[in-house]
Amino acid sequence: xxxPSTPLAVVILAAxxxxxxxxxxPKVLHPLAGVPLIGHVLATxxxxxxxxxxxxxxxxxxxxxxxxxxxxPRVSIVDQDDVPGTGRAVELALEALGDFDxxxxxxxxxxxxLDAATLRxxxxxxxxxxxxxxxxxALFDDPTGGGRIVRDAEGAFASIVEQKDASDDxxxxxxxxxxxxxxxxxxxxxxxxxxxTDNAQNEKYLTDAAAGIRTLGGSxxxxxxxxxxxxxxxNDRVQxxxxxxxxxxxxxxxxxxxxxxxxxxASTWIDxxxxxxxxxxxxxGTQLRGATTVASGATVGPDTTLVDCEIGENAVVKRTDAxxxxxxxGATVGPxxxxxxxxxxxxxxxxxxxxxxxxxxxGDGSKVPHLSYVGDAVVGEGSNIGxxxxxxxxxxxxxxxxxxxxxxxxxxxxxxxxxxSIGDGAYTGAGTVVRxxxxxxxxxxxxxxxxxIAGWVETHRPGTAAADAARAADADGND
Numbered sequence: 001x002x003x004p005s006t007p008l009a010v011v012i013l014a015a016x017x018x019x020x021x022x023x024x025x026p027k028v029l030h031p032l033a034g035v036p037l038i039g040h041v042l043a044t045x046x047x048x049x050x051x052x053x054x055x056x057x058x059x060x061x062x063x064x065x066x067x068x069x070x071x072x073p074r075v076s077i078v079d080q081d082d083v084p085g086t087g088r089a090v091e092l093a094l095e096a097l098g099d100f101d102x103x104x105x106x107x108x109x110x111x112x113x114l115d116a117a118t119l120r121x122x123x124x125x126x127x128x129x130x131x132x133x134x135x136x137x138a139l140f141d142d143p144t145g146g147g148r149i150v151r152d153a154e155g156a157f158a159s160i161v162e163q164k165d166a167s168d169d170x171x172x173x174x175x176x177x178x179x180x181x182x183x184x185x186x187x188x189x190x191x192x193x194x195x196x197t198d199n200a201q202n203e204k205y206l207t208d209a210a211a212g213i214r215t216l217g218g219s220x221x222x223x224x225x226x227x228x229x230x231x232x233x234x235n236d237r238v239q240x241x242x243x244x245x246x247x248x249x250x251x252x253x254x255x256x257x258x259x260x261x262x263x264x265x266a267s268t269w270i271d272x273x274x275x276x277x278x279x280x281x282x283x284x285g286t287q288l289r290g291a292t293t294v295a296s297g298a299t300v301g302p303d304t305t306l307v308d309c310e311i312g313e314n315a316v317v318k319r320t321d322a323x324x325x326x327x328x329x330g331a332t333v334g335p336x337x338x339x340x341x342x343x344x345x346x347x348x349x350x351x352x353x354x355x356x357x358x359x360x361x362x363g364d365g366s367k368v369p370h371l372s373y374v375g376d377a378v379v380g381e382g383s384n385i386g387x388x389x390x391x392x393x394x395x396x397x398x399x400x401x402x403x404x405x406x407x408x409x410x411x412x413x414x415x416x417x418x419x420x421s422i423g424d425g426a427y428t429g430a431g432t433v434v435r436x437x438x439x440x441x442x443x444x445x446x447x448x449x450x451x452x453i454a455g456w457v458e459t460h461r462p463g464t465a466a467a468d469a470a471r472a473a474d475a476d477g478n479d
Contacts, residue, residue, distance in 0.1 A: 035271075057078070094189055149176065149177055149222050157220045264283075303318075316332045328348070339356075353370045366380065367385065380408070427442075
């Protein structure tokens with residue numbers, strides 16, 4: 001293990017523009033399993049337990065800094081100047097570290113799958129071997145774009161050659177620099193001071209520090225990594241998609257091993273911050289986004305998206321889109337329900353087919369079975385909201401609340417014009433527009449008497465199929 005007396009600093013490179021993403025969003029802020037790319041690297045750096053963590057930024061500086069500090073307030077921000085290149089970025093980070101004398105880990109913000117255990121092993125190897133530089137490498141079937149690891153006849157590290165500066169023989173090398181380094185701080189400072197920009201890109205390459213360290217007599221070791229996904233970088237949206245699938249497959253597998261039934265892993269997407277208890281069942285086409293939690297015995301899916309939701313024990317949620325909603329134990333939701341933020345469904349409650357809710361608190365055992373909108377409302381326990389009901393909560397300027405008591409039975413096709421309240425045990429008739437509050441135990445109705453106007457169709461719709469049918473019925477003596 002690394003000696004606790006050896007100080008450790010982590011430098012995260014996040015200054016690049018990422019033009020191949022073709023995006024207005026900075027590359028390092030593109031989401032992966034619900035976390036920005038740089039967020040994955042920050043989490044790894046924190047788990048590593050470094051004494052210092054620094055992020056070097058430039059492109060879309062303010063947006064990147066906001067994301068970094070929101071997740072890791074103790075991270076030091078270093079601004080890259082007009083001199084391009086990773087070498088210059090690390091040089092500025094070293095300046096910010098002052099007289100720091102220890103090991104410096106350099107990571108890229110677009111390499112999100114690298115884990116702390118792998119880094120600890122690399123830092124330990126660096127310390128035990130007394131290296132001036134220890135780096136990770138990987139073998140790729142298609143190494144295009146990567147800096148090639150050149151080795152001597154004995155197989156020892158010789159140099160790193162960037163793609164644009166490589167010869168044909170060097171381009172044939174499949175071992176690629178993974179962009180993960182552990183440097184001895186003193187040697188790195190000296191080597192960086194001697195680096196220029198004499199290359200195809202006119203940049204100050206960090207990889208050129210390797211040649212400088214060798215010139216200074218420092219030892220260098222390239223350590224191949226078996227799991228190349230851990231060091232796979234993201235330069236475009238194709239690579240982002242590939243890594244998204246790989247990370248999701250690992251997340252899904254982890255939950256399966258933890259006791260969750262996932263019927264179709266390929267169509268199930270689970271964010272890193274989501275949590276599931278044993279004996280949960282996830283059906284095909286389900287997405288669990290954000291900090292969604294699912295309790296034991298619950299069934300979610302098929303074709304369901306939950307964002308930052310809380311699902312209680314033994315609840316069933318199918319073909320539903322929900323955000324910031326709480327579903328109580330034993331409750332059922334769906335199919336085709338739309339739960340907007342602020343929805344709370346109590347234990348054993350029901351939100352049925354084609355029901356939309358927003359800022360609605362629905363008590364234990366209460367039901368909104370189908371074809372209804374419930375917004376800005378409180379519903380007590382054991383109540384039933386009839387089909388086709390609308391809570392008219394908006395007067396064109398302000399939103400208002402409706403309060404429905406416990407054990408209320410409302411008729412089909414009701415409109416509740418807020419603000420109103422309906423007392424416990426009250427009923428409302430079908431088709432009622434409730435504009436005034438209803439006392440407990442009362443029946444509210446406002447249906448006008450029905451009038452039948454004889455002959456209206458033949459008079460006003462002559463020549464239609466309806467008129468012909470009516471005439472034929474009259475001739476047969478039918479009502």
